[in-house]
Amino acid sequence: MIGDSRQLKIKDVFSTSLLSCDESTSLYDALVKMRQHNVSSIFVTHRGGIVGIWTESDCVKLDLKHIHLSQLPIKQVMTSPVHDILLDKTLSEATIKLHQLGIRHLLVKDYNNEPSGVVSLSDIVRNQGLDHYLHFRPIEDHFDSDVSVLDSRQCVSEAIEVMRHKRATAVLVYHEQLKEYGIITQRDIAYAILEPHWQQQCWELASFPMLSMTPDESLFDAYRKMTAKSIRHLVVRDKSTSQVVGLLALKNVLTEIETAYCSELENVLAQRDIALRKSEKNLYLANRIIDASLDGIMITRSSGEIIQINPAFSALTGYQDYEVIGKKPSILSSGMHDEDYYNSMWAALKEKGVWQGEICNKKKTGDIYVEWLTIIEINDPYSDEVLYAAIFSDITERKNAEEKIARLAYFDELTGLPNRRLFYDRLSMALASAHRDQHKISVMFIDLDRFKEVNDTLGHSAGDKLLMQVSERIKSILKEGDTLARLGGDEFVVLLTEVADMDSVVSFADKLLLQFNKSFNLGNISVAATASLGASMYPDDGSDSESLLKHADVAMYRSKELGRNSFQMYKASMNARSLERLSMQSRFQSALENGEFELYFQPLKCLVSGRITSLECLLRWHDPNLGMISPAQFIPLAEELGLIVKLDEWVIDRACAQLAHWQKMNIDVRHLAINVSAQHLTQGDLVNSLHNALSKYELEGNQIELELTEGCFISNFQCAKDVLSSVKKMGVSIALDDFGTGYSALSYLTKLPIDILKIDPSFIAKIPDEYGNSEIVSAIVAMAKALKLHVVAEGVEKQEQMRFLQKLGCHAMQGYLYCKPLSQAAWCEFYQAEKLIS
Ligand SMILES: Nc1nc2c(ncn2[C@@H]2O[C@@H]3COP(=O)(O)O[C@H]4[C@@H](O)[C@H](n5cnc6c(=O)[nH]c(N)nc65)O[C@@H]4COP(=O)(O)O[C@H]3[C@H]2O)c(=O)[nH]1
Structure with missing residues (x-):
């Protein structure tokens, strides 16, 4: 009940009849005025302003023996100051104030702070609909059993004396002959003292007959009876003997209601305090969460007005709170969505209270970003207001990544x-x-x-x-x-x-x-x-x-x-070749074990002495089905299949074995050049392979030259450099093969321990010509000589090429002009023939 009515305002219950008199007015005149207007209190004014109040109950405080009402200015007996309340305050607030001050009346002031009426505790209680409090309460706990009973012939002044002494609001008067009870109340006294002969017998002033009730009856019935008959007192009689046992005053009933009301109100207020503290805590937590959220959060009224944002909002949009609070969310609009888009968003929000989706918005910088937005409708439980919380995260990067993934897919x-x-x-x-x-x-x-x-x-x-x-x-x-x-x-x-x-x-x-x-x-x-x-x-x-x-x-x-x-x-015939290639791949693996590889040898001739300076080992593959396969075809294949290191190791072993064999046969081969693949420098153990082969066949390191291409140094320069340094320590020479076809060979020439430079046949093939190749060769030879390198020209097929190279001062040549690559047996024959000539 309290919950329902506590929102009633003073303006709903207060009495507008505001009776007042000047402070100089005699108490007598004031009482007359009160009786004329049938009210229980009067406000006292001074220069138009209210300075005090006088109520009926103050009457019995007066020592009527010694004062003259007509000479007593009300100012002297009034209660001051007067407490007031604004008419838009709630009944709860008024009740608390009355309770705290221990008073029963409050002056009601209007919105201009002008007195406009009075409200009493009774007005408030009556309007609380608290009848149920009275239902289960019997009269016996609330009536005044200590009521004074005066004889009908006693004087009214005695009644006043008793009332003042006992602070009673009424006394009973018993008429012996009539066997009847009557009552004298404060109000009776207040009005009686106005009369000149008020000191009469009590029975003259008393009201009778009196309504009576028994102690077991409910306060509610008593209250109803009193309000129906407009009386303020009932006598309480014993149920069996009908003897008067006390007096029940309306005031007692109201006090009971007031007490119950106030205690319930206190309860409600205490609960409200707890709820308030709880909601304050919740609010604090909610604000902390909002502030800490990595998602941007914006809270708006239903009018669209932004009322709160969080730091993530500022971080994502670039707007600080003072730039957006009070503004509309359209400040973020990118202009990329049409009206229909927003209409369907609002329709969903109205229907379900929530909307989610992607939306393009604009930052303060003007940059457009895509956000994943959730809007939730919040109904404020303490008001009719509807708020909206927009929670969003910038998904531009995710969208870009998605687009990129989609792009990468195609x-x-x-x-x-x-x-x-x-x-x-x-x-x-x-x-x-x-x-x-x-x-x-x-x-x-x-x-x-x-x-x-x-x-x-x-x-x-x-x-x-x-x-x-x-x-x-x-x-x-x-x-x-x-x-x-x-x-x-x-x-x-x-x-x-x-x-x-x-x-x-x-x-x-x-x-x-x-x-x-x-x-x-x-x-x-x-x-x-x-x-x-x-x-x-x-x-x-x-x-x-x-x-x-x-x-x-x-x-x-x-x-x-x-x-x-x-x-x-x-052409269809090509398919056969490609099948060949495929079969070669599968064949290659077993070729090593089956001894299908053979070393050929091609001599290098000194361009000054005409003598053989060294012999290059060139690998050949005799496939039983495909015949001779060129290394230009199978070396890249071996590299591709990861077999090249194994193949190179086989070549090193065979080459050294061959050299040792020739030595025994007195075939004088000063240097044997062995081709080594780039992969061997980084993947295999070239130093070990060489070392093993040299010691196995009791050869010196300076009898061997290693031929490498530039590619060997590119992928892992430091590793190549370390391997070559170790190789050099064994006395082995290093030749840089195919020189001139790479891109940055010059720097390697000085940084790596290179001894021999072999000019790529493609340059030699074009000598002599008018397109500048001769100059390139001249430059390479000049540079190599300046770096104190041994220069060899590869692929020399013509006399004029040889003459040209001789003129340049190139140290050696290799090519068909002198000798094609030869099998072991053929080389031995060639050697013998050469030996004879020399
Ligand atoms: N047109 C023409 N060609 C001439 C002439 N003189 C020599 N040649 C060819 O030129 C190539 C010289 O060998 P490369 O530059 O080291 O080039 C070699 C070398 O890089 C690689 N190779 C050969 N044997 C081995 C080996 O045992 N191991 C490794 N890793 N690579 C090898 O295969 C490449 C090709 O070897 P081949 O076919 O034997 O081809 C050889 C040789 O037969 C000439 O006057 N005219």
């Missing part, structure tokens, strides 16, 4: 070209349409020549640059509808969707090869690159994606075999 990250998957999709679509419309399409494989060298010598970022530039150049010659894709590494593939015949494919290939005519600028250095191309056509070379790609690949390999930088159209 596009090559480096070049941005379609990847293998997308290419297959496009190829199968192109095939379907070619089949339907009966037209031809072509697939062209593109593989960069010696790309690995660019990567190894110049580093991966240079390799990446080359791939990007190559892709740009090829893209520039594509027609609309054609697709260029990167399948991985240096492998590209083109899908030509509209090819009339083979000639159009060939002319595209020519155009493509032309793109490689100009060198590629890789930052500090510009390099020349070439590509090997192979193409197949639908429907001639295959009717499905797989066979078309396989055949284009076979054709591309054929281009490589034919010397690179060229184009081959697929």
